[in-house]
Structures are given as structure tokens and as C-alpha cells.
Amino acid sequence: MTRKSAGNIVILTGAGISADSGIQTFRGSDGLWCGHRVEDVATPEAFRANPALVQDFYNRRRRQLLEPSIQPNAAHIALAELEKNWRGDITIVTQNIDDLHDRAGNKNLIHMHGELLSVFCNKCETRFHCREDVTTDHVCANCQETGTVRPDIVWFGEMPYRMDEIYEALSYCDLFIAIGTSGHVYPAAGFVAHAGLNGAKTVEINIEESQVASVFDEHISGRAAETVPEYVKQLLTYPDI
Numbered sequence: 001m002t003r004k005s006a007g008n009i010v011i012l013t014g015a016g017i018s019a020d021s022g023i024q025t026f027r028g029s030d031g032l033w034c035g036h037r038v039e040d041v042a043t044p045e046a047f048r049a050n051p052a053l054v055q056d057f058y059n060r061r062r063r064q065l066l067e068p069s070i071q072p073n074a075a076h077i078a079l080a081e082l083e084k085n086w087r088g089d090i091t092i093v094t095q096n097i098d099d100l101h102d103r104a105g106n107k108n109l110i111h112m113h114g115e116l117l118s119v120f121c122n123k124c125e126t127r128f129h130c131r132e133d134v135t136t137d138h139v140c141a142n143c144q145e146t147g148t149v150r151p152d153i154v155w156f157g158e159m160p161y162r163m164d165e166i167y168e169a170l171s172y173c174d175l176f177i178a179i180g181t182s183g184h185v186y187p188a189a190g191f192v193a194h195a196g197l198n199g200a201k202t203v204e205i206n207i208e209e210s211q212v213a214s215v216f217d218e219h220i221s222g223r224a225a226e227t228v229p230e231y232v233k234q235l236l237t238y239p240d241i
Ligand code: OAD
Pocket: 013, 014, 015, 016, 017, 019, 020, 025, 026, 027, 028, 038, 042, 095, 096, 113, 153, 154, 155, 156, 179, 180, 181, 182, 183, 184, 185, 205, 206, 207, 208, 209, 210, 222, 223, 224, 225
């Protein structure tokens, strides 16, 4: 069997796929993330300088994610269908910290930037599932230390999760698709080049061209909730990639 006939697909998703579920993207027209500069809420330095502000910021994001109105949209559901029905491997690598791919049913899923519904202790490194607010006087349930539990989010200056697995999947994929990501943040913005150099076809799906649009073989323009189900239908109907 040749490598091409394996039909392995890597799908990188960003904030744009969850925009149609009602979650704000990172880089709005005002350049702020929910009213904050990213460096004030998404760096280890920010957490050390003002842990209350950072915990409050993620508490509000977590509460929003758990509102009944926030649900997977047609794009998340289509990708879960693709994983169930596709002949090769589907690996979803998401930069999103929401759990909408999980809820839609994708199993082979890498949360490279962490998860809003997870926290960990800076001292004993134990991880906990978390659906509640975390305050600065929170006591770690494992080591009993106070104020050491932080959001399980990869902040700027920290290493994204599971990079070895991601590069392995990128090296062996036949098709790389990026959905709803602006291409501002590396290493994710460099995945298209890595997949392309290893022989994959590369497709970008976005409402506008990203920073790295010129590196892709093909661009599909439109809202993820409309374009992704259509694209998945095409793939399942004509599975020769
Ligand atoms: P951005 O907010 O930078 O980009 C969102 C992209 O989605 C933009 O290119 C939009 O044009 C596009 N978009 C918006 N609505 C869309 C829709 N309905 N359908 C399709 N596309 C749409 O978000 P990311 O690229 O995900 O990192 O940001 C990458 C990382 O930067 C985040 O994971 C986060 C942030 O700092 C960390 O928190 C570590």
C-alpha cells in the first residue's frame, strides 16, 4: 500500500470554528480578547503579577462555556461524523480551550493549548477536572497548598502540549486542513508548511485569508458552520485525496 492511499488527515482548528457557537475569537477588530490585552491574562508573568485578575478572566470564560446556549455547531458535528466514517486516521489538533470538539464526539483530539475545564497545581503538578470558579485562596486537593492551582492553559512563553505526536501526525498526513485560525501564533501557524513539505495537500477554511494563506494549496471562504459540513460531505462522497 502506498503512503498516499492511507488517507490520513490532520485538521487544525482555531477560534473561528467556535465563533458560530457564540464564543468570541481572540483577535477581534479591537485587538483585544474579551476586553483584555493577551499579555495581561495569558502569560505566566501576568499570573504571578495579578493572579486574581487572571483567575477571574478564566472563571468568566469557563462560566460562559458552561452556559446551556453554548453548544457544538454544525462544523464540530461534521468533523465528528468524518472521524466516524473516514477510511484513514483523522487527527484533530485544536488551539481552542473550549470542549466543543469533545462534546461533538471527536476522540482523536489534541488540545495543544490546554483546556478551560482543567486546572493544575503549580507545586505538585496534579491535574483536576474543573467546572467551578477558582480563587486565589483555592487549596490544592492533593498537596493542600494554597493559591497554587492555575488554569490548564498554555500561556505565551510556554510549550504547547503533545508536540511530538502532532509533528508525527503532520509528517504522515495526506491532507492538512486548517479551520478558523488566523495564523498569528506559532508553532501552529507553521503546521501547514510542515505538512506541505511532507507531501500533504493543504486546505484553509476561513471567512478571510489568514496570515499564512499563501502557503496553502486551496482556500475555501465562508463561515465554518456552513463550509465545513459541505466540505466533509464532499470528502465522504469522493474519498480519493
Ligand atoms: P484568532 O482569533 O486569532 O483567529 C480566528 C480566525 O477565525 C480569524 O482568521 C477569523 O477570520 C476566523 N473566523 C472568525 N469567524 C469565523 C467563522 N465563523 N468561520 C470561519 N472562520 C472564522 O484565533 P486563533 O487563530 O485560534 O492561544 O488564535 C490562536 C491562539 O492565539 C489561541 O489558541 C490563543 C491565542 O492567543 C493561547 O491561548 C495560547
